[in-house]
Amino acid sequence: MNTETPSHLQKVLEAGYFAVTAECGPPRGGDPDAIRKKAALLKGSVDAVNVTDNQTAIVRMSSIAACHHLMQLGLEPVMQMVTRDRNRIALQSDILGAYSLGIKTILCLSGDHQHFGSQPDAMNVFDIDSINLVRTVWNMRETGQDMSGFNLKTPPRMFIGAAANPFADPFEYRVIRLAKKIDAGADFIQTQCVYNLDRFAQWMAGARNEGLTDKVHILAGITPLKSEGMAKYMAERVAGMDIPDSVIKRMAGVPKKNAAREGIAICLETIAALREITGVRGIHIMAIEWEETVAEIVAAAGLLPRPAADQAEGVL
């Protein structure tokens, strides 16, 4: 379906496995052990680990450095890159630098507005947008050229991801935006957390009708809820999140000590439902500061063992 890259995630997806990735937020500090601890919790349970790039506009260890630490432990990283903080010169430079370190998979994002973060006085960049960034990485891979048309000595060959939010407004535009990201060069799509299965299914139907699910691997986003408070906070305060009242009520309906259990149960039901939707090729688990639950979810969902590198290779 796509140009072959050295990405393990690409091999897993194109070999037809239902892929599992997880998110890992770098620490607000320079200690690599924070990453190593999270890595140990995820190893063996996922095909790749998605490393955020100063998410919610809060300063953290750089995505590139955190990806490097993960690789040293034998995990495949997906490097997130946002256009909020860097202009096109810095973005391209970091793509080359990341590739030189062995990073083979990228997720291109615009990024949360700095208004959300700890330093709202900062200037943002947004020199280019996420779709331009997808096209830039694709151009480097397919033509070997940077944005100036210069022929790069060793062009990066990265597997390219982009995000999609089926729940944001205006809904009628969401499938068109997905198509634009695919046309720009996205190989895989990671969606916003799915709690509203009806709306997600409706969006997937739209994508199938346009033939998009044949062109791109869609990984559905999953975030286990820990408590009623977390559900309410996400529903009200997190941009682009859609948590139906029924889910909040369900979290509220169990004793506090059982809330996390209930959150995982909802998660497992959602994964089962997602596997029935044609065109969903995997899940992306964003267990925010709760990485220890990922292995349990993946095991309980019957998604173990994960294919080894040579296994995925063999099917291609």
Next chain:
Amino acid sequence: MIVGEQKSIAEIKEIIAPYKKLLILGCGTCVKTCFAGGEDEVATLASALRLALKKEGKEIAVEEFTVERQCEDAFIQEAAPHIAQNAAVLSLACGAGVQAIARRFVKVPVLPGVNTTFIGVLEKQGLFTEECSGCGDCKLAPFGGICPVTRCSKKLLNGPCGGSRNGKCEVSPDIDCAWQLIIERLKILGQLDHLRDYMPPKNWKTSHAGGPRKLVREDHII
């Protein structure tokens, strides 16, 4: 028009503190329309300052004068005799006006009394909204006449981000999502196809990113 907002009395008091004779110089064009620096605002500010400083036991002579436009030499000249009599000028023009006065009268300190905020429109009485960033390369045509460079908080040219909700921007429920407006307008115009067009990276060379800009009109040079 250029929209501005008068600085707080506290800040103005601080910047005029070293001077005993002050000219408050208004501008009768943009800042008059947005009630920040026209003749009326000059009078109100002068009274407020006299009163506030008298209360504090400080002596200051405040003169008032307003020209038609502080950004044009022909009008600035009218202020010359008034400026000559004062120790400093508090200009209530936009930043361009303040600098034009400073350039013309190099020996007099020229102080800003207004924060220049944006190029915008009077949307309704008492509400001004930012509409243009002056990027030097207008691309309003495919966006239904609504500027994503200015009105989308992330300057996105290829569609809305994932943060818009109920037609509002993720930055604030007081901000309309520019892309919601673009899509609604394209729908009315029957031009929704534009949404599928790939917009290449913007050329920022024509904007301030390319350095301070000049416009030379050979046909107007005498």
